[in-house]
Amino acid sequence: MKSLVLAIVGFLLSSPQMVIAQVVENFTLEAIVEDSKTQVDSKFELKDHKGKTVVLHFLLKTECPFCLRYTNQYAQLAATTPDVIHLFIKPDSEKDIRAWVKQLVKLEGIRQPTIYRDAGAKLAKQFGIPDGYFFHGQRVHYPALVVLDGDGKEMFRYVGKNNSDRMSKDDFLKKLEAMKSK
Helix, strand or coil: CHHHHHHHHHHHHHCCCCCCCCECCCCEEEEECCCCCCCCCCEEEHHHHCCCEEEEEECCCCCCHHHHHHHHHHHHHHCCCCCEEEEEEECCCHHHHHHHHCCCCCCCCCCCCCEEECHHHHHHHHCCCCEEEEECCEEEECCEEEEECCCCEEEEEEECCCCCCCCCHHHHHHHHHHHHCC
């Protein structure tokens, strides 16, 4: 019986969908900007955005068309939800992120999303985003979305099982509304 309980606990802890609610005091991410004319802060610090809902979008390392489509969809959503801050996070090198950003669709009236670098996937590890997903011959973290309330407390998360498993915009909005109304 004890071994069965340990096996179930082990499975739950290794499951990409496992929820690990936590409170985060602060973190800093470096923005990767295309040029000096871009009006973007060079870094994001959580402590400077108290009172705001912050959505962390952990994107896959390397080339991923699903990440491009997902980022474009949520950038469009960000334009309609000014009370929510969306951070698009990649663990790639600065050079690789710059090349990847050039593939994002530039939509009229929609601000080009800022991509933040999570060197060594430190923030992904801090948030317990599971790694071990093999993609383009590399071991990477699973794609994930983590939503923090205005105090830095985790409201909810979604961790995909593969590169195409993402929370839709509609599901995100429904879940966010439900969590805010509690």
